Amino acid sequence: MxxxxxxxxxxxxxxxxxxxxxxxxxxxxxxxxxxxxxxxxxxxxxxxxxxxxxxxxxxxxxxxxxxxxxxxxxxxxxxxxxxxxxxxxxxxxxxxxxxxxxxxxxxxxxxxxxxxxxxxxxxxxxxxxxxxxxxxxxxxxxxxxxxxxxxxxxxxxxxxxxxxxxxxxxxxxxxxxxxxxxxxxxxxxxxxxxxxxxxxxxxxxxxxxxxxxxxxVTNAADGQVRPIGPRARHLNGDYVYAHGEHNQLDHWREAGLLTGGPASAGAPRNAVWHGETTLSGMALEAAARAYIDINCAHCHSRTGHARTSGLYLEPSDPVGPAFGVCKPPIAAGRGTGNRRYSIVPGDSQASIFTFRMETVRPDAMMPELGRSRAHSEGVALVAAWIDAMAGGC
Amino acid sequence: MRAMWRAGLAAFSALIVLQACGQQSGETRDISDADREYQHVLMEALLDAAPGSVIEIPAGVFVIERGLSLANVDGVTIRGAGMDETILSFAGQRAGAEGLLVTSANNFTIEDLAIEDSIGDALKITGSENVIIRRVRTEWTRGASTDNGAYGIYPVLTTNVLIEESVAIGASDAGIYVGQSDNIIVRNNRAEYNVAGIEIENSMDADVYGNTATNNTGGILVFNMPNLPRPGHGTRVFDNDVFENNTRNFGHAGTPVANVPAGTGILVNSNDDVEIFNNRVARNRTANVIISSLHSAGFSELGVESDFDPYPERIHIHSNTFEGGGNNPDGMDLQALRIALFGPTGRIPDVLWDGYVDEAKMVDGTLPDDLRICVSGAEVLNADGPGGYGNPRIVTAEHDCSHAPRAAVELPF
Known part of the structure; x- marks a missing residue:
């Protein structure tokens, strides 16, 4: 009381x-x-x-x-x-x-x-x-x-x-x-x-x-607002409905919400990741790419707002210079964190990528909107992925 | 060794030491008595803007606590009562990567106001056609400091851009920066105490004239950077006053401009079709003009897309007035070069070139006339970057040529 x-x-x-x-x-x-x-x-x-x-x-x-x-x-x-x-x-x-x-x-x-x-x-x-x-x-x-x-x-x-x-x-x-x-x-x-x-x-x-x-606005050329989540690869997983667990794509088609596309087993599918930090190998790679996809690629694409940076982070983009490997920044300002390249293979601590995920300064952080805290699990995931890469710059 | 730019480990550690020593040179404007209510009115006005809207901002100092934005609406004008009368202060900004972000807004005009002390860029305009920025001041009021935001006036991915009679002070990257844009006029502005005063990057057809660039680290820069959706070429830099750009480099390590030597007047890097004429260029302590390629900027070759052309070609420097400069270049390497070639009281010649040439384009051991760097009325020093800076030499006679004058940029408004 x-x-x-x-x-x-x-x-x-x-x-x-x-x-x-x-x-x-x-x-x-x-x-x-x-x-x-x-x-x-x-x-x-x-x-x-x-x-x-x-x-x-x-x-x-x-x-x-x-x-x-x-x-x-x-x-x-x-x-x-x-x-x-x-x-x-x-x-x-x-x-x-x-x-x-x-x-x-x-x-x-x-x-x-x-x-x-x-x-x-x-x-x-x-x-x-x-x-x-x-x-x-x-x-x-x-x-x-x-x-x-x-x-x-x-x-x-x-x-x-x-x-x-x-x-x-x-x-x-x-x-x-x-x-x-x-x-x-x-x-x-x-x-x-x-x-x-x-x-x-x-x-x-x-x-x-x-x-x-x-x-x-994932395509700056047409300026249209669009949902980001409702895409096949993000939805292709099981969901616990009131009536039981079911693949979402299958459920949407059964409920008349969606038409077309392959069966869920053959459809694009991003990794399921809710904060695990002990992944390695293929699972680490898949989770990191899924995380970067949903957190970064709505801007970092050839049509998105961050196309000015030349850093493209969509799932179809190869992990090369345009994905940040040994890529010098363009207009990052404080966002460099005094680091020289977006991704230094094998060294997340030297990579701008992780600096911008960790900082909470509005002019340096990524994403630019929607957080005042670092996502420590997400940073750990991407850092582990970069640290597992071979090579250097 | 990299003689031309500040890159390399030595310059890097020097920067870090500088940053550790603190950079603040003044006090940020005190906004404790400023208006805090008007920001809500302005935010609503920006959200409600319709095609043709004129948003008038009265005189006064207005505290803005979150980044402002205007998006997806054409024909909007934002107008203050003067760049010293209407002041939007972001000294208490809590959110947003820019002061004012304008996105996909064609036929946009902003005039007669100041944007001060934003956390990040002051005024960013992206993806828009027909943009006029007139009598706008962007300033970090504490003066040159690494804590300042990166860009002052920053149109990017724009077509038909006019920036005139504006003032940019204190940017930790570039005061006025036009990137990845087409058809650009930057005229009669003043850029002071920025790392780069005025910078044209990966852009096509720019006229930069009637400006004053002083007390920056580098005065006027014409750049191409790799890995961008589009390269640029075609800039005229003329009738500008570019003097005493001798402020120590306070850029963020890792940014391209952090490697620009203090005391650079005009710098062309990896860009083609640049005509530099009728400028008054004076007392820039490293060199009044530097022509260089990305090879001198100190970046890993692994991160450069293979289709990038790093060589500056079809450069024409003529009819300028030079005075002093080159007497105290930034960095040990250039200082040693100066003394070795010109003696303790000598100076670096007015045009310093890193010496990189695209050998694939050579015919019988020389570049075709059409691609050459032509200089008249100034001495040229080839620093011999390709030879490891082993044989720096005066090459003025080799650059005695000219290119046809470039056409003036015309805007449709």
């Missing part, structure tokens, strides 16, 4: 002083009816709340997926300050299924809504204290997220409209039952509890709408 009161007081304090987005803190009473009962495709505009989309409802302290909303996971995922992510996809009644592509994002029909909800397990103590957890599905049972166990930070919507995809970010209010539109982004100050009882400050950044585009 006393603990609950303390938590409540802390929440109020936060509400009074937090909120970097310049919007008034939410003091409205929780209105459950505010969550739209039916899934809705908003063909234009920026609805004021996530509630307006009907993709979720709140029931018995749980965030429940609406009928027809399908959760999914990626074999290896983008690192976002250790946030866990609940990803969903929904196609309107009667819409044609998405069309298969071997390497690119599937071609989804108008009306598609993809959501990504960022959350942390609660760490005990104050509302701002959250826990580091590597299990990507913690507190999600395939149908609902247990809100008593987590702190939800934000939900991003990608909606496929007639004119293309739009990105719309929502920040969760401190009552954890309602949200607000946050086109200008926000900072959320957290304390992250790590293994061994250590804790550290974490300045979580909700991106603004233009920052969404920095990652999601």
């Amino acid at each position: 006393i603990r609950a009161l303390t938590l409540l007081a802390a929440a109020f304090l936060l509400a009074a002083c937090g909120n970097d987005a310049g919007e008034p803190p939410s003091r409205a009473p929780v209105d459950m009816a505010a969550w739209e009962a039916e899934t809705v495709f908003h063909a234009s505009g920026n609805p004021a709340r996530l509630e307006d989309w009907g993709q979720f409802r709140i029931e018995d302290g749980r965030l429940v997926l609406a009928e027809g909303v399908v959760p999914y996971g990626l074999n290896t995922a983008l690192f976002s300050d250790y946030a866990l992510k609940l990803r969903t996809v929904w196609l309107p009644e009667g819409a044609a299924p998405a069309i298969w592509h071997d390497t690119e994002t599937f071609d989804f029909p108008v009306g598609t809504v993809i959501t990504k909800t960022f959350y942390y397990p609660r760490g005990g103590g104050g509302f701002e204290t959250v826990a580091l957890e590597l299990d990507p599905n913690a507190h999600f049972d395939g149908a609902a997220l247990d809100l008593s166990a987590v702190r939800v930070i934000e939900t991003r919507i990608l909606v496929r409209r007639e004119e293309g995809w739009a990105a719309i970010p929502y920040v969760w209010n401190d009552n954890q039952r309602s949200t607000r539109l946050a086109r200008a982004g926000a900072f959320v100050d957290l304390t992250l509890l790590e293994a061994g009882g250590r804790s550290g400050a974490l300045s979580y950044q909700v991106p603004d709408v233009n920052q969404c585009a920095q990652c999601h």
Whole structure:
């Protein structure tokens, strides 16, 4: 009882002083009816709340997926300050299924809504204290997220409209039952509890709408925002649905979400990696390439924003000079870390690649957005891969 | 040994020592009393920008805590009340790799404002056509420091770019840098206390004129770097004042410009079709003009794509006014070279060339006239890089030739 009161007081304090987005803190009473009962495709505009989309409802302290909303996971995922992510996809009644592509994002029909909800397990103590957890599905049972166990930070919507995809970010209010539109982004100050009882400050950044585009415009020539995750190689793995475990590509085809492409056994497939640091040989190579793919290649491709660097990190790119081997930097500035080449085979400590993954200075770190912490497991993975390479520069 | 550039272990360890000694030369602007509310208004305005929008920023000092961005909208103008009146200060920046990032925005104009003390690059414009940057100041207010962001004014992958009457101060890489772009005019700007004052890299058809470049490590640079989607060629550098670019190199080790010797006036590296004329080039202590190839830059050959052409060709230097310089070159190797060839009070000639020639293109032991480095009105020193710097010599007579004048760059606006 006393603990609950303390938590409540802390929440109020936060509400009074937090909120970097310049919007008034939410003091409205929780209105459950505010969550739209039916899934809705908003063909234009920026609805004021996530509630307006009907993709979720709140029931018995749980965030429940609406009928027809399908959760999914990626074999290896983008690192976002250790946030866990609940990803969903929904196609309107009667819409044609998405069309298969071997390497690119599937071609989804108008009306598609993809959501990504960022959350942390609660760490005990104050509302701002959250826990580091590597299990990507913690507190999600395939149908609902247990809100008593987590702190939800934000939900991003990608909606496929007639004119293309739009990105719309929502920040969760401190009552954890309602949200607000946050086109200008926000900072959320957290304390992250790590293994061994250590804790550290974490300045979580909700991106603004233009920052969404920095990652999601994967082809700068057409300037179109696109989803990044829903590609064959990221989805080709098993997922634990409410009804049981199933290959995602097979499930999507059975559920009418996807059409075309080879059977999952013969389809492209990235390694499954959620933080293991003891890999070697082929498994190490596959995990490192999968990690670099999902964390770097949306910009570091021939069409992406980082094409200016001449560093190409897509899965089809050979590990040569254009992948960074003995490649001098172009416009890295402080990002060199006083190192001379992107990758020095056999020496991760001399490689710019790992320096830029480790640093948290905004002008030097990679990726440029989406983290205020180093992903120590990811750094260890890529470092091990570089250290295992033969040769030098 | 690498006589021409600062690369190699000696220069590297020297840099690290320099960095350890601290680099700060002044105080960053105090923003404790500056406006912190306006940033939200500006962010919303940038998000809501529609084709043809004019975003007017009033006079004042405005604290901006996260990188600003404008994306995928054409015809936007951002206008302040003057480069000393409207100041966007990023001294308290918490996120974002740039001050203002402009992406895929054609027909874009930014004018009459200052961007100060960003964590990384100040103004980066990428993937856009018809870009005007006018009377914009980018500055790190503490002065030359390795802690400053890399680039001041930084259009990259752009077509039809005009940068005029702007000021760039304190960049730890280049003050004004145009990269991987086409059809460029950089005129009547001032670049001071940057590692590179003005740099044109992997770009086609640039006119750089009427600028003042002083107190940089290197004044005006025309570069090609390997492994980029596109090489560049075709730059005119004329009517500029390029003097006393003698600031010690405070670039980040590992960056290409960190190897540029302090006291470089104009530097052409691995670029072709460059005409340098009517400039006033004075008192740059290493050399008033350096012509070099990537071979002198100290990078591993393993990391260079095989189709890269490292040789500077069709270079024409004429009608410039030179005064002083070359008297105290940066680095032991060049200092030793100066004393050995010209005596204790002598100086490196106005044009210093590393001597690399593409032997595959030679006919009967010489380069075809069309490819030569032509110099008139200045002495040329061949440092003999290919011979391990064993036989440096004055070769002025061998470069007595000329190329047809390059055409002026014309912009469609």
